[in-house]
Structures are given as C-alpha cells and as structure tokens.
Amino acid sequence: MHPLARIALALGLAFLYGPILLLVVYSFNESRLVTVWGGFSTRWYAALLADSALVAATTVTLKVALASASLATVLGTLAAFALDRRRLPGRPLLSGLVYAPMVMPEVITGLSLLLLFVGLGIDRGLVTIVIAHATFTLSFVAVVVQARLRSIDRSLLEAAADLGAPPEQVFFTVTLPLIAPAVIAGFLLAFTLSMDDLVIASFVSGPGATTLPMRLYSQVRLGVTPEINAISTLLIAAVSLGVLAASLIAARRGRAAGVPV
Amino acid sequence: MTALAERLRQVAGPVLAFGWLAAFFGLPFAIVLKISLSDPATALPPYTPVLDWEAGIAGWANLLAALDFENYRTLVRDPLYLDAALTSLAVAAGGTALLAVIGYPIAYAMARAARRWQPLLVALMVVPFWTSFLIRVYAWIAILKGDGFLNRALLALGLIDQPLAILNSPAAVMVGVVYAYLPFMVLPLYAALERLDRGLIEAARDLGASRLGAFLSITLPLSLPGLVAGALLCFIPIVGEFIIPDLLGGADTLMLGRVLWSEFFSNRDWPLASAVAMAMLLLVALPVVLFREAEARRLEREP
Incomplete structure (x- = not known):
C-alpha cells in the first residue's frame, strides 16, 4: 500500500x-x-445499579427492541422476497416505499407517526414505539436480505423443486438456510437501531414509556458526567459483543451454506 | 384448491409488508399534510381538525373551505424559518462536501489494501454505525468544551494561550456531522472503488497518462456512482438532523430539525411543526428522486 x-x-x-x-x-x-x-x-458503574429510573428505562428499551426487531425481521424478509420477484406490479413505487424510511429525517418520521396515532385514537406507550421502530427498521432488514437473495444460486431451488419438493419444503429446507445469515444480521441491525433511537421514540412514546436514549438525552443536555460515560461504555461493550457474535455466526453459516452438497 | 392456496400465499406476503409500510409510513404523510393546513388550538390534540370524517359530503365541503396556508405563510414571513432552512442546507451541503473530501482517500486506501485485510477494514468502518449515535455525538462534548481534551492538549503544547470556544459553534456542528456520517460516505465509495478494474488504470498509464491523469479520467468517473450514493446518504439525513445541532451547536445554529422539535415539544404548535415537516420534505425530495433514478440505471446495467 x-x-x-x-x-x-x-x-x-x-x-x-x-x-x-x-x-x-x-x-x-x-x-x-x-x-x-x-x-x-469503578465507582460510577456501581452508581448506575442504584439508579432505578435508569434500570427501568433499560428494561423498556430491551422490550421494545426485541419486539420491534422480531416484527421488522418478518416484515422486512417478506418485503425482500416481494422485491426479489421478476414480476412485481408497481415496482418503482413499492421499492421506494421500502427504501424511503432509511433516509427519511427522523423528525419527520416521528412527527408523522405521532399524528397518525393521535388521529386513530391509539394511546401512546410501548406499543406505539414498537410499531414506529418496526416500520423504520424493516427497511434495513429488507435491504440486507434482498442482497443475499440476489446472490443465492437459483439452480439449487430449481433442483429441489424438480426432485418433487413442494414450495413450502423448498423454502424451509433450501431457501431459508441459505438466507439465514442475512436474516440474523437484519434482526441484529433492527435491534441495535431500535435501541439507539432517540428522536422517533421521543415523538411516539407516552407517559411511563421512557427509553434508555430518552433518559440519556435528558441527562446529556445537562452536561458531561462520569455516570453517562459509564452507561455509554456498557452500551458500546454490548453492541461490540453483539456485532462480533453476529459476524462469527454469519461467517460459519456462510461457509456451511457454501459447501456444495 | 392447492393452486388457490398457492396464489394466496404468494399474495399475502407482499400485501402484509407493503400494507404495513403504506399504513405506517405512507398514510402518516397525508395526515401531516392535512394538519399543516389546519389552525392551532389549545386543546388536546392541539389543532382544529380540518376534516370531520362523520360529516360526509358537507364535511368535505367544510374541508375545502377550512383549508388555509396560514402556517406556510408564517414559514415564509418569519425570517427564523428561512434562516433555519438556509442553515440546514448550508450545513448539509458543506458537511457532504467535507465528507467527500475526507472520505475519498479513506475509501481509496481501503480498496487498495491487501485483499485479506479488506473485510476487517470494512468491519472497522461499520462498527461505529452500530454504536449509539447519541453516545458518539455526546463523546465530542468532552473533547470540544472550554476545559475539554482538545483545548487542554493545545494549551499544553503551547499552540494557544486562551481556550478556544468551539463547543456551541457552527464549527462543532460541522465536526459532529463529519464524524457521525463518515461511514455513510466511505462505505458506498469503497464499494464502487473495490469493483474497479485495475487493468483500466494500467492501460491508461501504458498509453502515457500521468498518475493524476489516470485518476481523473478513469478512477474518478468510475467511482462517481459511489460518490453520488454516499452524498445522498449523508445530505438527506443531515438536512433534518436534530441531535448534532442540539448537543454541539449554539443558539445561532438553528436547523430545521431543531425548529420542528421545539415547535412541537416546546410551543405545542402541531400545525406549524407539520408545515416545517412538509417544507423539509420538499427540500429532501429532489435528491431522493435523483438517487432512485441513479439506482435504477445502475441496476439495469448490472443485472
């Protein structure tokens, strides 16, 4: 170099x-x-455990992230399959619908979803944050899964069908194992994006549903403190471990799937 | 029967996925547009509904009569909003240009690194993207503030006599923008540069082109799609950025995202916040359309 x-x-x-x-x-x-x-x-870490509001916010965040990432993984994978079709009526509009949430400024997404929930008379709280997060993270899942779908060997699917496997069996025994690393990566991406979101959650959350970023933000505005540094370090450590685990899984699954049968 | 079930199965997935997006991403924009045209009220929700769904035809007639552009007129008349829009555009354009200048050499070096190091380098670029945005911006407060790490280092080195007032200035916002969005610029650029056929550059050199000539006539044009993708991935979210100007910017770096936030949370003027959202949407719609066109062309070229 x-x-x-x-x-x-x-x-x-x-x-x-x-x-x-x-x-x-x-x-x-x-x-x-x-x-x-x-x-x-390590005194600031000990101080964190005594902060019950922080512990409560962490619980809320983990619940929201788990629920919204699961939802986003299912919906995003379905969207990826739909976009992968050779024939899809209204493709430009539909692919725009899938990609737009990724670049949309968060303040707009947050405000518009809040106005929808108010218009429909839905009480704001955990559920509305889950819906909002699933909506903007499903796009990321769709992109990751679609990239994988584009690269898989179609002849494997055709071979399975030629050998008499019904579509469900082809899907569960051939397609799904092939795209599994991308689906897992998509889930983890959706999970971290949900855990990280401040702006959208601030708009759509209600009383009693304060997420960790919302709690952090209200403290950060008051200045830098060692407590915030400690909780940030824990979050960074958790994410790093998650990314490491995900890449190891993806690498192993990728090799296994790449072995010719 | 099985044929019918199969068709249902084929249709159900897309309907579920696109239906969800239409309901929770498409429909809300129609509501924002509607509310941006209504009057603020001190009620809950704090706006006068323009359309009464139960009133039928008469409701629609009322709708047309009640629509007004008062909020948009406020946006144009009050210099605060025009300033915020111009600041947003300036920060987004300047930040994107700076990101391109800083990101290009990094992406180029990544693409030229030994093959076996490239996955690691990509991972190193991606990890910050997974780390909390809020935390990454927060980390800069300790660096840029009056008695922060940067001023301490500069004072210790004797480069300055007085601490620099960087935090809460446009410069701090610029630093935050470049820091937070660098991977968004580097990764698409790397993807374009990594695909580039080096034989073309060698051919240009053999035919007498200088290093710079080969770069300008081969490398730069061929990496342009990556540059465009990176620029849009940065420009659009920066226009609506809230966290960076809020934490690092001063009172004078008022950007649209911050204005929308304060109209909504502090002034509780939902109709005006909606009008700001629509204006912001107009500002970013053009780049989105251009990006889609470029993507479509790229996908056509490489099936």
Missing part, C-alpha cells in the same frame, strides 16, 4: 475511534471532573 494511503487509513480510524476510546477510558476515572484523570475507579 502507498504510504499516503496508509496515513489516510490510520487518520480515518483514529478519528472514528479516538472519541469513543476517550469516553471509555474516562468512565473509569475516579474524579468527577470528566476531563481530568484522577486515578482508576
């Missing part, structure tokens, strides 16, 4: 990871002054 390219890469990665690294390191800072090192300590 050219030395200049090496420098560009190194600078780029330092820029991406430096701020996160600083935040993680200073979550173990003894001092309450967040930019002055005062020795190693």
Whole structure:
C-alpha cells in the first residue's frame, strides 16, 4: 500500500475511534471532573445499579427492541422476497416505499407517526414505539436480505423443486438456510437501531414509556458526567459483543451454506 | 384448491409488508399534510381538525373551505424559518462536501489494501454505525468544551494561550456531522472503488497518462456512482438532523430539525411543526428522486 494511503487509513480510524476510546477510558476515572484523570475507579458503574429510573428505562428499551426487531425481521424478509420477484406490479413505487424510511429525517418520521396515532385514537406507550421502530427498521432488514437473495444460486431451488419438493419444503429446507445469515444480521441491525433511537421514540412514546436514549438525552443536555460515560461504555461493550457474535455466526453459516452438497 | 392456496400465499406476503409500510409510513404523510393546513388550538390534540370524517359530503365541503396556508405563510414571513432552512442546507451541503473530501482517500486506501485485510477494514468502518449515535455525538462534548481534551492538549503544547470556544459553534456542528456520517460516505465509495478494474488504470498509464491523469479520467468517473450514493446518504439525513445541532451547536445554529422539535415539544404548535415537516420534505425530495433514478440505471446495467 502507498504510504499516503496508509496515513489516510490510520487518520480515518483514529478519528472514528479516538472519541469513543476517550469516553471509555474516562468512565473509569475516579474524579468527577470528566476531563481530568484522577486515578482508576469503578465507582460510577456501581452508581448506575442504584439508579432505578435508569434500570427501568433499560428494561423498556430491551422490550421494545426485541419486539420491534422480531416484527421488522418478518416484515422486512417478506418485503425482500416481494422485491426479489421478476414480476412485481408497481415496482418503482413499492421499492421506494421500502427504501424511503432509511433516509427519511427522523423528525419527520416521528412527527408523522405521532399524528397518525393521535388521529386513530391509539394511546401512546410501548406499543406505539414498537410499531414506529418496526416500520423504520424493516427497511434495513429488507435491504440486507434482498442482497443475499440476489446472490443465492437459483439452480439449487430449481433442483429441489424438480426432485418433487413442494414450495413450502423448498423454502424451509433450501431457501431459508441459505438466507439465514442475512436474516440474523437484519434482526441484529433492527435491534441495535431500535435501541439507539432517540428522536422517533421521543415523538411516539407516552407517559411511563421512557427509553434508555430518552433518559440519556435528558441527562446529556445537562452536561458531561462520569455516570453517562459509564452507561455509554456498557452500551458500546454490548453492541461490540453483539456485532462480533453476529459476524462469527454469519461467517460459519456462510461457509456451511457454501459447501456444495 | 392447492393452486388457490398457492396464489394466496404468494399474495399475502407482499400485501402484509407493503400494507404495513403504506399504513405506517405512507398514510402518516397525508395526515401531516392535512394538519399543516389546519389552525392551532389549545386543546388536546392541539389543532382544529380540518376534516370531520362523520360529516360526509358537507364535511368535505367544510374541508375545502377550512383549508388555509396560514402556517406556510408564517414559514415564509418569519425570517427564523428561512434562516433555519438556509442553515440546514448550508450545513448539509458543506458537511457532504467535507465528507467527500475526507472520505475519498479513506475509501481509496481501503480498496487498495491487501485483499485479506479488506473485510476487517470494512468491519472497522461499520462498527461505529452500530454504536449509539447519541453516545458518539455526546463523546465530542468532552473533547470540544472550554476545559475539554482538545483545548487542554493545545494549551499544553503551547499552540494557544486562551481556550478556544468551539463547543456551541457552527464549527462543532460541522465536526459532529463529519464524524457521525463518515461511514455513510466511505462505505458506498469503497464499494464502487473495490469493483474497479485495475487493468483500466494500467492501460491508461501504458498509453502515457500521468498518475493524476489516470485518476481523473478513469478512477474518478468510475467511482462517481459511489460518490453520488454516499452524498445522498449523508445530505438527506443531515438536512433534518436534530441531535448534532442540539448537543454541539449554539443558539445561532438553528436547523430545521431543531425548529420542528421545539415547535412541537416546546410551543405545542402541531400545525406549524407539520408545515416545517412538509417544507423539509420538499427540500429532501429532489435528491431522493435523483438517487432512485441513479439506482435504477445502475441496476439495469448490472443485472
């Protein structure tokens, strides 16, 4: 590699990871002054467990993420199958409907969904956050699964059908195992996007349904504190482990599926 | 019977998926449009409904009579909204340009790295995307604030005498935008550069083109689809960005997303917030349409 390219890469990665690294390191800072090192300590992590509102918000977030990611995985996979068809009436409109939520500014998605819920007289709370999150994350699932569908070997499906397998059996024994890594990746992506969302949840949530990002945001507005650094570090650790597990699963499944039968 | 069941099965999936999107993504926009045309009220919900569904034909007649563009007139008249729109566009355009300049060398270096390192490099670009947006923006407060890491480092090095006031300035918003959206620019660019046939560059060099000449006539044009995709993936969400200007920007970096937020949550003026949303939608609709066209052309070329 050219030395200049090496420098560009190194600078780029330092820029991406430096701020996160600083935040993680200073979550173990003894001092309450967040930019002055005062020795190693885990006291801020102990303080987190005592914060019952934080624990409650974490529970809400995990519930919402699990429910909305499951819903988004089913709907997104269905959308991917539909878009993968050779003949699909109204394709430009339908594919636009699938892709648009990914780039739509969150404030617009949040406001419009809230107005829908109010218009329909649906009480705001956990359910409305789940619906909202499933709606914007299903697009990401659809894109990931569709990319995989496009790359699978059609002759395998035809062979199974030629050998007399009914469509359901072809789907469950051939298609699904082939796209499983993408479906799992899509689920994990939807899960993290849901866990991360502040803007849309703020619009559509109601009393008693405060998510972790909403709770974090109300504290972040007051300034930098070691407690926020500690909870952020825990979140980053959880996500990193999740991504690592997902890529390991995908790599193993990918190899297994790639073995010629 | 089985043929009918099969047809049902084939239709049910798409109907469920697209029906969901139509109900929870398409329909809400119609409601936003409707409410942007109604008057604010101090009730719950805080707007005067323009259309009374139970009133039938008379309701529709009332609808047409009650529609007014008062909220949109406010948007045009009050310089606050025009300023916010211009700031949003300026930050989005400037940020996207900066992202292209910073992201291109990184994507280029990734595409030129040894094959076996490339999956790792892509993963390193993707991981920040999985990490909470809020946390990543928050991390910059500690760096940019008056007694933050940056000022401490610069003071210690003797480069400045007084701490710089970066936090709560347009510069901080720009830093936040570039930081948060860098993977969105780098990954599509990398995808385009990685596919590029190096033989073409060698051929150009053999035929006497300089390094720069080969880059300008081969590499840059062939990576243009990636650049366009990256630019749109950055530009559109930045126009509506709320978290970055709210946490890093000052009172003067008022962007549309922030205006919409405060109209809704602080002023409880839902009709005006809806009008801001429609205006923002208009600003981003054009790039979306262009992106779709480009995507369609690309998919046609490589079936």
